[in-house]
Amino acid sequence: MAYHDFREPDATGADMPMSTDAQPIVSVRNASRHFGRVTALSDVSMDLYPGQVTALLGDNGAGKSTFITMLSGVFPPSSGEIQMDGKPVHFASPHDARAAGIATVFQGLALIEDRSIADNLFLGCEPVRFGFLLDRKRMVREAKGVLEQLKVNLPPVTTSVRFLSGGQRQAVAVARTIVTGSKLVIMDEPTAALGVRETGKVLDLIRRLRDQGTSVLLISHNMDDVFSVADRAVVLRLGRKVADVAIRDVTREQIVGLVMGGERAPERDKQEAAA
Amino acid sequence: MNHALVSFALNRQTTMFFVVVALFIGFAANSPHFLDSQTQFEILRITAFTLIIGLPLTYLVIAGEVDLSIGSNYGLCSVVTALAIVDWGWNPWLAALLAVGLGTLIGLFNGMLTVKLKVPSFILTIGMLSLLRGLALVITMGLSIDVSAEYVSSFFGVAGGKIGPVPAQVIWALAAFVISGFVLRYTLFGARLYATGGNVRAALQMGVNPGRIKIWTFTLVGFSCGLAGALTTGWLRIGSPNTGAGGELAIIAAVIIGGAALSGGIGTATGTLLGAIIVSMLQTGLILVGVQGNWVQVYVGLLIVMAAALEPYLRPDGPFAEWLMGLGRRTDPG
Ligand SMILES: Nc1ncnc2c1ncn2[C@@H]1O[C@H](COP(=O)(O)OP(=O)(O)OP(=O)(O)O)[C@@H](O)[C@H]1O
Ligand SMILES: [Mg+2]
Numbered sequence: 306m307a308y309h310d311f312r313e314p315d316a317t318g319a320d321m322p323m324s325t326d327a328q329p330i331v332s333v334r335n336a337s338r339h340f341g342r343v344t345a346l347s348d349v350s351m352d353l354y355p356g357q358v359t360a361l362l363g364d365n366g367a368g369k370s371t372f373i374t375m376l377s378g379v380f381p382p383s384s385g386e387i388q389m390d391g392k393p394v395h396f397a398s399p400h401d402a403r404a405a406g407i408a409t410v411f412q413g414l415a416l417i418e419d420r421s422i423a424d425n426l427f428l429g430c431e432p433v434r435f436g437f438l439l440d441r442k443r444m445v446r447e448a449k450g451v452l453e454q455l456k457v458n459l460p461p462v463t464t465s466v467r468f469l470s471g472g473q474r475q476a477v478a479v480a481r482t483i484v485t486g487s488k489l490v491i492m493d494e495p496t497a498a499l500g501v502r503e504t505g506k507v508l509d510l511i512r513r514l515r516d517q518g519t520s521v522l523l524i525s526h527n528m529d530d531v532f533s534v535a536d537r538a539v540v541l542r543l544g545r546k547v548a549d550v551a552i553r554d555v556t557r558e559q560i561v562g563l564v565m566g567g568e569r570a571p572e573r574d575k576q577e578a579a580a
Numbered sequence: 581m582n583h584a585l586v587s588f589a590l591n592r593q594t595t596m597f598f599v600v601v602a603l604f605i606g607f608a609a610n611s612p613h614f615l616d617s618q619t620q621f622e623i624l625r626i627t628a629f630t631l632i633i634g635l636p637l638t639y640l641v642i643a644g645e646v647d648l649s650i651g652s653n654y655g656l657c658s659v660v661t662a663l664a665i666v667d668w669g670w671n672p673w674l675a676a677l678l679a680v681g682l683g684t685l686i687g688l689f690n691g692m693l694t695v696k697l698k699v700p701s702f703i704l705t706i707g708m709l710s711l712l713r714g715l716a717l718v719i720t721m722g723l724s725i726d727v728s729a730e731y732v733s734s735f736f737g738v739a740g741g742k743i744g745p746v747p748a749q750v751i752w753a754l755a756a757f758v759i760s761g762f763v764l765r766y767t768l769f770g771a772r773l774y775a776t777g778g779n780v781r782a783a784l785q786m787g788v789n790p791g792r793i794k795i796w797t798f799t800l801v802g803f804s805c806g807l808a809g810a811l812t813t814g815w816l817r818i819g820s821p822n823t824g825a826g827g828e829l830a831i832i833a834a835v836i837i838g839g840a841a842l843s844g845g846i847g848t849a850t851g852t853l854l855g856a857i858i859v860s861m862l863q864t865g866l867i868l869v870g871v872q873g874n875w876v877q878v879y880v881g882l883l884i885v886m887a888a889a890l891e892p893y894l895r896p897d898g899p900f901a902e903w904l905m906g907l908g909r910r911t912d913p914g
Contacts, residue, residue, distance in 0.1 A: 374785075379784060379785055399785055399786060413781070415779070416779070417774065417779050417845065418779070419774070433768050436768075437767050481786075
């Protein structure tokens with residue numbers, strides 16, 4: 306298997322020196338996912354630790370979104386298993402995943418254009434009274450509180466998302482992860498299409514989450530972002546995991562090489578194939 | 581001009597309210613009988629039937645689907661009510677219950693096929709339009725079933741009576757309007773309906789189950805067709821296989837004129853109420869001012885085309901809004 310590790314390759318290839326003392330919050334074991342005849346994800350295992358930012362890297366179509374969509378409960382793995390705190394879990398819907406403490410900022414942000422900021426923040430986990438009445442007062446109050454934490458300029462929370470700028474939209478999508486309070490926050494390209502200032506804010510938020518002991522899984526094509534916040538990088542290529550390394554052990558060039566399938570990794574392939 | 585004022589001026593409901601007032605004044609000035617209370621209640625009665633089916637249909641359009649079989653479902657349920665009373669000797673209340681159940685089942689069937697088998701609802705319900713109308717014609721052999729005056733039941737009063745001068749259907753429709761508006765605005769179901777039609781993928785990712793929402797909504801539309809069918813038979817004391825033929829167009833017209841977007845995610849109960857009033861006022865008023873019956877259809881059609889064509893310009897982020905905002909910038913010294 307085209308597995309690459311800059312440290313000693315070990316059996317699971319997943320535990321990090323800085324985290325060996327901690328239990329992983331979420332472990333994915335040998336997950337595969339097929340769409341018809343397309344294999345989007347093949348036998349991927351990964352451990353995610355509290356207080357650690359893991360960058361999930363790979364070229365377009367490598368299977369990153371598939372991996373995190375599966376983790377968020379939108380669909381189950383075709384085979385393999387997800388464990389939380391050591392116990393296998395089955396998410397029947399994204400609601401289950403959120404209830405278990407996995408919050409996701411999806412690629413494309415998953416916003417409803419013609420609904421208000423508050424409605425979007427609570428989409429899927431709306432506070433209700435008597436089981437069916439929306440508690441709008443609470444939504445507005447909590448929305449204000451959560452958005453203040455983010456320190457972004459936003460119009461009133463009753464404004465339609467349609468009127469927001471790219472950065473403001475991103476802020477709303479990111480704020481959802483704070484609403485539910487999560488053990489694992491997943492962000493699929495949260496800084497795509499953001500300016501320098503807005504990107505800085507998102508990265509600050511990621512650091513804050515990490516400092517609170519939250520585990521963060523960050524998908525990004527931007528190496529500056531990765532090297533400024535991530536502790537660890539996992540690289541996917543054509544649906545397979547090809548590397549799992551500590552950021553401080555690698556250079557940008559090495560990571561880029563791994564993502565693109567540059568020289569080092571294929572050499573390793575041959576070595577492994579020969580062995 | 582400030583933001584709030586612009587959005588008020590652009591508010592579809594406001595625009596449509598003025599259309600209603602303008603039509604009312606226009607007809608009143610041109611027809612001596614338009615202001616008769618009989619005419620007014622006739623308009624309200626047509627509005628009522630349009631609303632009983634049109635409000636659930638608004639839900640369905642918000643959810644991003646459409647049901648073209650409403651007129652046929654309505655007709656079939658009307659026929660079945662009469663059939664059960666006259667041919668099978670059922671208690672009229674039970675007959676009505678049967679019709680409502682049948683309509684609901686048809687709605688559920690439409691919903692299941694659309695969601696589970698992913699048949700586009702537009703095509704599926706065109707098929708159902710023909711199928712259900714055909715069934716209504718087959719079981720009656722094309723003839724109307726009279727429910728003669730010898731059948732006595734409180735049902736006929738509830739379906740077709742009057743409370744003071746107000747037709748019972750108007751009360752039914754008013755109740756439907758209040759409940760629908762409330763559900764859309766204040767309940768979890770309402771919020772998820774808008775999410776489903778606004779962005780299915782996002783709804784799915786955030787843990788809303790769009791399929792379930794759609795099935796429920798189709799079922800509700802079917803239920804309302806059954807209810808309208810039973811009420812019609814109870815009111816007119818006749819089950820005609822042609823009841824509601826072409827009715828789907830008037831109802832869809834009301835919903836679209838009311839501002840619901842077939843692309844999903846947009847629509848309100850108040851909009852559909854105003855749309856229904858406009859369509860019924862046109863249907864009644866145009867004939868009163870001497871327009872030949874066939875031309876009425878032309879005018880209603882024109883109105884739908886206009887409503888659809890103007891929609892992109894009237895959107896809150898459309899050119900008209902920008903123009904209004906621009907006016908504000910030029911006149912505001914700040
Ligand atoms: N719902 C689906 N149906 C069929 N194929 C899919 C589906 N979702 C993903 N795929 C396929 O799976 C592969 C992985 O896609 P995925 O979206 O996970 O890539 P990605 O790593 O997120 O890429 P990007 O960086 O462009 O976002 C692609 O070949 C894609 O075409
Ligand atoms: Mg992706």
